[in-house]
Amino acid sequence: MSLPTSWQSSWASHIPQLTAIQRTLGSFRPFPHHIPRIGQLDADLLDEELAQVLQEPLTKALQGLQSSWRGLFTLELGLLIRLILYKLSIWDNAASYGAQLQGLKLVDAHAISTSNAGPGEIRRQKLFLHALLTLGVPYLHARIRGYALSRAWPDRPRTDQRRLAWACLTSAENAHAVLGLAGFVTFLWDGRYRTITDRILGLRLVSSRRVDRVISYEYMNRQIVWHALTEFLLFLVPLVDVAALRRGIRQYLLSLRKSTYVPSLIKGLLERDPTTSSSNELKGPYTSLPPTECAICAERAALPNISYPLSNQLTASTIIGAFVPSYPVQTTYVGDCGHSYCYVCLTEKMVQAADEGKEGWRCLRCGKTVKSAARLKPVEEGEVIDGSEEDLGDPDATAAS
Known part of the structure; x- marks a missing residue:
């Protein structure tokens, strides 16, 4: 569509004026x-x-x-x-x-x-x-x-x-x-x-x-x-019980033993108990220590393990007492393995094992896993004990008269 001739001539006549106005505006400095x-x-x-x-x-x-x-x-x-x-x-x-x-x-x-x-x-x-x-x-x-x-x-x-x-x-x-x-x-x-x-x-x-x-x-x-x-993490982290979380993870891993979806190799690693010995007869590092001595106290004092026959406990007690101080059992508590320890020592070991998520604590005398303990009943008047370890095995009964 073409414009009328009169419009085109009017536009051409006004072009010089528009160009002059544009030049004048361009010479002005911009507003700061x-x-x-x-x-x-x-x-x-x-x-x-x-x-x-x-x-x-x-x-x-x-x-x-x-x-x-x-x-x-x-x-x-x-x-x-x-x-x-x-x-x-x-x-x-x-x-x-x-x-x-x-x-x-x-x-x-x-x-x-x-x-x-x-x-x-x-x-x-x-x-x-x-x-x-x-x-x-x-x-x-x-x-x-x-x-x-x-x-x-x-x-x-x-x-x-x-x-x-x-x-x-x-x-x-x-x-x-x-x-x-x-x-x-x-x-x-x-x-x-x-x-x-x-x-x-x-x-x-x-x-x-x-x-x-x-x-x-x-x-x-x-x-x-x-x-x-x-800030939220700094508020939340102190509220987390790390020991309980560790126990929960260990219990979950132990529950995988019964799972049928776990590969046999991993299940074998989970079923392995490092606290048990490969031999049939378990034996602790302080087997030869006299029954009246606390093995935990001896372990803390780095008492050397001198092996002596169990049949000659009197001689072993005499030789050990001649070179190292004795550690008598205080407030005697007996574990389910049959050996006696100090109440404070045994309680500390049991609580430590629970915090680490273990099923029990390994006895220093026999190597068995101790899961419970009870106080040794005092000997009533008229009863006689022979001092053997078999008599300390039952925490609920005293030695046979």
Whole structure:
């Protein structure tokens, strides 16, 4: 469909006027875009908090090292974390993580005016210089200051070169503080450059999107979720009974013995009891110890196992008593294997075996598994015992008269 001839002629006559208006509008400077100062300051605070959050778990992980090593590598660890963050944020995207949360990015104000590196693009040389001034110089300052304090440079005589070097370092710190204060006041006035380094290099923060004052909470929500999960684990772990959990797992593994779905090889490994001996006659490490001695007390004292015939217990007791102290049974309790021990010793062994999920405790005299114990009844008047181990085998009955 073609337009009427009168419309086409009217459009052609007005083209010069429209072109002149377009040229006039193009000569006007764009309206300056205002970046909130609080957003630029919050970006620095968020970057510092992120570095601390990442450094804290690594510092806790290195608590097992020597204190001298921790103090030696703390600054290097912080520098490494900040270098990684700088590479993944400012070096790659021209914006730190805090600036991304605020919807800001770094641009080169000098590049905007001269158009050497494109509109707002930052050259790699300037980024390297920015990293050196913001990360390298503070690290060197902290390392030199720590070294000077550890060598007591401030206490040296006035004529000492180290005292003079300390005075120069202090003067440089004071000058930097004054310049930083002046730069911050200037930033509050014009809102362009946050720090002296940004002002020297001509780097400033501008909005990275059209909509201002809209903050992305993606990173913050992620941090809140991880923090809540960590707090929940710290609350839950102390409530877990590790011994009961271990017993439950062992009972579950023992219940697999009766399962028909377990392979024969695994079932054979589960049915093997390391506390039992392969021979028909079980024998403990303290078989030859006299019946009036507590084998658990002897084991704690590392009593040597001197083998003697059971028929000559009197001679064995005499020889052992001549070289090592005796350990008489206190508050006699007899296990279901028939041997007597101290109440405290036997109870401790039984509780320890229960905590480890075992079915019982292995007797130090006969090697049998002790699952229960009872107190030895006192001998009534008129009853006679011969002192043999067979008489101690029944906890509910005294020796035969």
